[in-house]
Amino acid sequence: MKSTHRRRWAAAVAVTGAGALALGGSALPAVAIETQPAHVEDDAKEFGFLASLVEPLVSGPEALDQLAESALASVADRAGLTVERLTSYLEQDLARVSPNGFVTFVDEWEVTGHDHTLELDQASEVPGDPVNGSRPDASHTLFIDFDGHTIENTEWNKAYEVDTIEIGAYDVDDDFKYVVWERIAQDYAPFDVNVTISDPGPDALFKSSADDNSYGSHLLVVPDSSVLPPALQGTGGWAFVGGFGSEYLSPAFVMADVLQDNAAYIADAGSHEVGHNLGLDHHGIAGEEYYYEDTPAAPDALWGPIMGAAYTVPLSTWSDGGYADATNPGQDDIATILDRDSADHFATGLVDENGDPWTSGICPYLDGRLDEDFDGTLRPEHEVFEPDAQNECAFQQSGHDGAPLTVLWEYVDRTDRASDPHGDDPSDATSLDNSTGEFAEDGVIVSDGDVDVFSVLTDGGDFTATASPVGIGANLDVKLSLLDGEGNVLDEVEQETTVDPLGYPGDPAALGLDATIDAELEAGVYYVQVEGRGQGDPGDNTPSDGSGYTDYSSLGFYELTGAAEPFEADPVVITSPEDGAEVEADDLEVTGNAEAEATVTLTIDGETVGSVDVDAEGAWSTTLDDSLPYGESTITAQQTVGTIEVPETDSVTVTVPLEAPVIVKPEEGDTAATPTPTFSGTGIAGATVTITIECDGELVGETEVDDEGDWAFTPDEGLPNGDCTVVAVQSVGDTVSPSSDVVNFSVNVDEPGDEDGTEDGTEDGTDDGTEEGDEDGDDLPDTGSGNQLGLIAGLVLLAAGGALYARTRRAVV
Numbered sequence: 001m002k003s004t005h006r007r008r009w010a011a012a013v014a015v016t017g018a019g020a021l022a023l024g025g026s027a028l029p030a031v032a033i034e035t036q037p038a039h040v041e042d043d044a045k046e047f048g049f050l051a052s053l054v055e056p057l058v059s060g061p062e063a064l065d066q067l068a069e070s071a072l073a074s075v076a077d078r079a080g081l082t083v084e085r086l087t088s089y090l091e092q093d094l095a096r097v098s099p100n101g102f103v104t105f106v107d108e109w110e111v112t113g114h115d116h117t118l119e120l121d122q123a124s125e126v127p128g129d130p131v132n133g134s135r136p137d138a139s140h141t142l143f144i145d146f147d148g149h150t151i152e153n154t155e156w157n158k159a160y161e162v163d164t165i166e167i168g169a170y171d172v173d174d175d176f177k178y179v180v181w182e183r184i185a186q187d188y189a190p191f192d193v194n195v196t197i198s199d200p201g202p203d204a205l206f207k208s209s210a211d212d213n214s215y216g217s218h219l220l221v222v223p224d225s226s227v228l229p230p231a232l233q234g235t236g237g238w239a240f241v242g243g244f245g246s247e248y249l250s251p252a253f254v255m256a257d258v259l260q261d262n263a264a265y266i267a268d269a270g271s272h273e274v275g276h277n278l279g280l281d282h283h284g285i286a287g288e289e290y291y292y293e294d295t296p297a298a299p300d301a302l303w304g305p306i307m308g309a310a311y312t313v314p315l316s317t318w319s320d321g322g323y324a325d326a327t328n329p330g331q332d333d334i335a336t337i338l339d340r341d342s343a344d345h346f347a348t349g350l351v352d353e354n355g356d357p358w359t360s361g362i363c364p365y366l367d368g369r370l371d372e373d374f375d376g377t378l379r380p381e382h383e384v385f386e387p388d389a390q391n392e393c394a395f396q397q398s399g400h401d402g403a404p405l406t407v408l409w410e411y412v413d414r415t416d417r418a419s420d421p422h423g424d425d426p427s428d429a430t431s432l433d434n435s436t437g438e439f440a441e442d443g444v445i446v447s448d449g450d451v452d453v454f455s456v457l458t459d460g461g462d463f464t465a466t467a468s469p470v471g472i473g474a475n476l477d478v479k480l481s482l483l484d485g486e487g488n489v490l491d492e493v494e495q496e497t498t499v500d501p502l503g504y505p506g507d508p509a510a511l512g513l514d515a516t517i518d519a520e521l522e523a524g525v526y527y528v529q530v531e532g533r534g535q536g537d538p539g540d541n542t543p544s545d546g547s548g549y550t551d552y553s554s555l556g557f558y559e560l561t562g563a564a565e566p567f568e569a570d571p572v573v574i575t576s577p578e579d580g581a582e583v584e585a586d587d588l589e590v591t592g593n594a595e596a597e598a599t600v601t602l603t604i605d606g607e608t609v610g611s612v613d614v615d616a617e618g619a620w621s622t623t624l625d626d627s628l629p630y631g632e633s634t635i636t637a638q639q640t641v642g643t644i645e646v647p648e649t650d651s652v653t654v655t656v657p658l659e660a661p662v663i664v665k666p667e668e669g670d671t672a673a674t675p676t677p678t679f680s681g682t683g684i685a686g687a688t689v690t691i692t693i694e695c696d697g698e699l700v701g702e703t704e705v706d707d708e709g710d711w712a713f714t715p716d717e718g719l720p721n722g723d724c725t726v727v728a729v730q731s732v733g734d735t736v737s738p739s740s741d742v743v744n745f746s747v748n749v750d751e752p753g754d755e756d757g758t759e760d761g762t763e764d765g766t767d768d769g770t771e772e773g774d775e776d777g778d779d780l781p782d783t784g785s786g787n788q789l790g791l792i793a794g795l796v797l798l799a800a801g802g803a804l805y806a807r808t809r810r811a812v813v
Contacts, residue, residue: 053101056161057231060090060106063097071101078344079103079241080279080336094289096231098159102249103241105276107269108234126185126471126557127442130178133196134185140415141204141216142188142195142274145251146170146177149220154248155240160229170223170256176263180221183267183473184274187306187318189556190446191337192416207245207411210345210380215245215413217252217277219270225255234258237269239276246410248348252277264507265311267473275307275318278337278414283307283319284327286543295543299504302497302535303549307333312505313546315497317475317553323538323546334447334553336414343413347378350405352386358405362386363393370395378407418444422452426487426527429455431647432562440561443530445476448551451531455647458564460523465562467530468514476556477549479533480515485525485645491517494533523567524644530560569595570618572639572650579652585628590635591621592650598639605634614639630658630684631735658737661689661711661730666745675718675749679726681740682709687730689713695724695747705730719747 053075054066064087067075075097076086086103089095096104128134133141151157151165177197185195193216194200200216207215225233232238236258243249252273259265283305285291291308292301304310305319307328318337321329336342350358363385364371364378370393371382378384386402387393394400422430422443432439432454443452456463469476481492495512503509517528532554541548572594577583594600594614602610602624612622624635636651661683666672683689683705691713693699703713724747728740 054097054099056099056159057229058096060093060095060097064090067097075101075103080342081281085281092289096159098155098240100155100158102155102243104238105241105282106235107237107272126182126189128185130174130181130197133194133198134181134189135192135194135418138192138194138418139213140191140193141200141214142184142193143200143205143216143218144177144181144184144195144197144270145199145218145220146172146197147199149218149251151251154250156232160231162229165228167220167222167227168224170221172261179263179472180267180270182471183264184219184271186471186473186475186556187267187271187316188274189444189475190334190418192418202247205245206247206250207413209409210343210411212411215411217244217274218250219274220251220253221256221266221270222253223256225257228253236265237273239273241276241281242279242342242344242412244274244277244279244415245413248410249277249412264473268306268311268316271306271316275333275337279339279342280307280333280336281328281331283321283331283333285323285541285546286325287327288543289327291543291546297505297546298544299501300499301545301547302499302510303541303546305333307331310546312508314499314503314508314510315475315477315549316473317549317555320552322550322552323541323548325541325543338417339414340416343411345380345409345411348408348410350384350407352405353403358386360386361391362405363400363402365397365400368397370397380407380409382407418446420444420446420450420452422454424451424453426453426455426483429453429527429647432456432528432560432564434458434562434564435566437566438561438563440559442470442557442559444557445530445532445555447555448532448553450555451529454528454530454560455525456528456562456564457525457567457644457647458521458523459567460521461565463519463521463526463562463564464516465528465560466514466516467528467558467560470557470559472509474510474513474556475553476558477510477513477533477535477551477554478515478558479531480517481529481531482517482519483527483529485527487527490526491519493517497535521564525647528560528562530558567641567644567646569598569639569641569646571648572598572600572637572646574635574637574650574652577652577654579654581652581654582657583628583654585630585656588624588628588654589621590624590637591619592637593618594620594637594639595641595646598641600637600639603636603638604628609635628654628656629735630656630732658684658687658730658732658735660738660740661687661705661728663726663728663740663743666726666743668743668745670745672719672745672747673749675720675747676715677719677747678712678714679728680710680712681728683711683730684732685709687732689728689730691726691728693719693724693726695722696720718749721747721749721751 053071054063058066073083076083078101079086086095094106096106126134128136146169148169149167152163156165157163181195181197188195204214205216205218222228235255237254239252240249254266254269254273256266259269282289283291284293288294291304291310293309297304297312301313303315304313306316307319310316318333320332352358364374365383366381383397384405384407385400386405388401430441432441434456439456441454445452465480467478467480469478477497479492479494482490484490493515495515497510497512500509500511532551534550534554536548538548538550570593572592574590574592576591590602590610596614596616596618598614600612600614600620601608609624609626610622612620614620632653632655634651634653636649638649639646661681663679663681665680679691685705685707687705689703689705689711691701693715699715701713701715703711705711725742725744727742730737
């Protein structure tokens with residue numbers, strides 16, 4: 001089904017004018033306004049949004065000629081490039097600048113022709129599926145769109161002067177889609193990104209506020225690039241740099257026809273273009289813009305960077321530029337992708353209440369008052385209105401008659417590293433279930449320092465373990481290690497990786513990415529470690545052969561399988577207390593079952609709180625050594641059979657309730673004769689008591705319970721006359737008790753006469769005006785109760801001065 005995302009601002013992208021109003025953060029574009037804003041300086045105008053920086057349809061050299069020096073610096077900064085690097089790209093026509101200052105690279109690759117045949121039985125599948133995605137619970141989404149799309153109201157439309165771009169569906173079978181999806185999912189396995197071919201809707205793709213953490217990238221597969229504007233044809237793909245999360249900078253394109261309708265090539269180009277959305281530049285070698293651009297890969301070349309043109313090598317991964325003759329050695333791809341500090345925002349326009357573009361003057365307010373320091377730069381915290389009928393702005397937002405305007409903000413951001421499902425050392429190892437004599441576990445290596453550790457308990461004998469990257473297009477080259485119960489390395493294996501000659505060049509694949517360990521073991525606990533590895537020396541790489549790579553991006557999904565004789569022992573079980581039970585703090589008895597004549601150790605938060613020998617019937621019982629703290633505690637039982645500490649444990653969580661404190665004074669219905677009465681009561685020694693007093697407003701205070709179990713609190717500020725209530729809670733650590741009973745009381749304090757003035761006028765001023773000024777911020781003369789004439793004169797002066805001031809505050813245009 002073809003999808004179309006529409007925005008309220010409709011034709012706003014076509015609006016250009018003589019001036020510009022700055023919208024957004026530092027060095028970000030602003031929306032075009034028909035007349036020159038009062039506070040916008042020339043430099044801001046040059047980078048006005050949507051004021052044009054360059055003409056549409058210009059080449060790189062033409063854009064360089066048209067960009068003012070300050071605008072060139074701003075464009076480079078937003079794209080994460082130096083001015084020198086951007087200038088070089090533009091001079092060679094390797095990059096383009098859109099009218100509003102967004103950068104795209106000209107990804108004009110040449111790929112080797114071949115007969116392509118899909119094979120889906122090369123390895124186990126990656127987690128998930130194309131429809132539901134590789135990580136359905138991820139915060140961010142990469143949507144691979146095979147279904148066609150109508151592109152409108154975007155920077156693409158503005159840059160190439162077309163109202164709409166119609167892209168039809170790419171009519172390929174599910175197997176083809178699966179290969180594209182799986183290869184891209186492999187590249188984004190280390191990140192909190194769900195790769196899917198199902199349209200998740202705009203809420204999951206486009207960031208709507210600085211706090212919105214649900215967004216991503218729309219990757220559109222174009223079946224016939226001839227339907228695109230001529231300037232977009234003939235390339236492998238296009239994407240705006242740093243556009244991740246923005247609908248206005250969407251979609252990213254890959255051209256299926258240019259890429260010879262090859263699923264592997266389309267996937268590589270797709271990961272590359274979304275990499276641009278995530279702020280990445282290119283990786284080349286020896287002066288070539290892309291690794292394997294003009295110099296094709298040798299048949300035995302293993303590796304190339306995703307941000308190069310690594311179509312015909314089996315390992316295309318993220319890079320830190322750490323290879324010989326790198327053109328971009330300063331770019332750490334993974335660090336850039338994870339750089340959430342690069343989150344930014346910009347505005348695409350203003351619309352009125354009818355959703356029509358607004359191109360006239362505005363009245364900007366901050367915290368309910370006219371922003372008198374407005375310098376032409378709107379921020380998300382501004383509230384913006386049309387001028388009133390007299391083309392003026394009221395000082396107070398509440399008194400302004402102009403209709404509200406909506407600023408159309410766009411937000412861009414990066415992503416996060418995926419969570420690591422397995423621990424990195426034996427103390428946090430994942431236990432392998434070999435109760436049937438075999439075991440299997442899935443995992444993912446998410447960083448070059450990630451080592452996934454698994455424990456296995458065996459009765460001894462033959463042992464085997466194999467760790468293999470799953471799916472086609474894997475980036476993970478595995479190193480596998482076996483450790484004894486003390487953590488000593490018994491064996492480690494990493495195969496030599498080579499190119500599968502049958503896959504070159506159309507279906508590149510590597511051999512030897514997996515690793516297997518076979519051993520004869522004594523009974524006991526052992527640990528299996530899985531991690532990524534590198535091979536060769538990247539310093540020896542050449543333009544035609546990138547066979548040296550490190551573990552920097554040897555990342556991705558794997559499966560660990562194997563066999564080990566199960567250790568025969570009854571499991572350790574806690575039978576009492578039950579999970580969730582409320583218990584007394586002292587002398588808690590814990591009972592259970594385990595292997596006969598084993599030893600059971602009880603711990604809380606890693607600290608031993610009890611130990612007991614199991615009887616011949618497999619039963620055990622013991623009383624905890626120490627008192628439990630208030631609140632929840634998790635008791636964990638683990639057994640040792642002979643000299644073997646069995647990894648499997650059992651746990652229960654119990655609660656020692658914390659009673660509410662008691663309020664002794666005041667008693668129900670008491671009347672306080674002082675505005676600062678003392679409240680007192682009883683509680684748990686050492687606890688913190690929080691008292692909430694409600695009269696004409698709320699007052700909250702804290703005090704400690706003394707060693708005798710008593711507490712007292714006297715408020716610093718006086719309580720007003722009238723009815724009041726008081727309630728208290730007590731806390732010990734993170735545990736908070738229920739509330740005490742509410743006590744009703746009153747305050748009745750005789751009030752002396754006002755020696756300094758009357759109810760209508762005091763020494764400091766009247767109810768309507770103070771020494772500091774009136775509610776509108778204008779200074780007033782002293783208006784004590786004895787100066788009625790001065791009061792009237794002051795109000796007259798205020799009215800005259802306020803009117804004069806208001807007439808000078810016209811709408812910002």
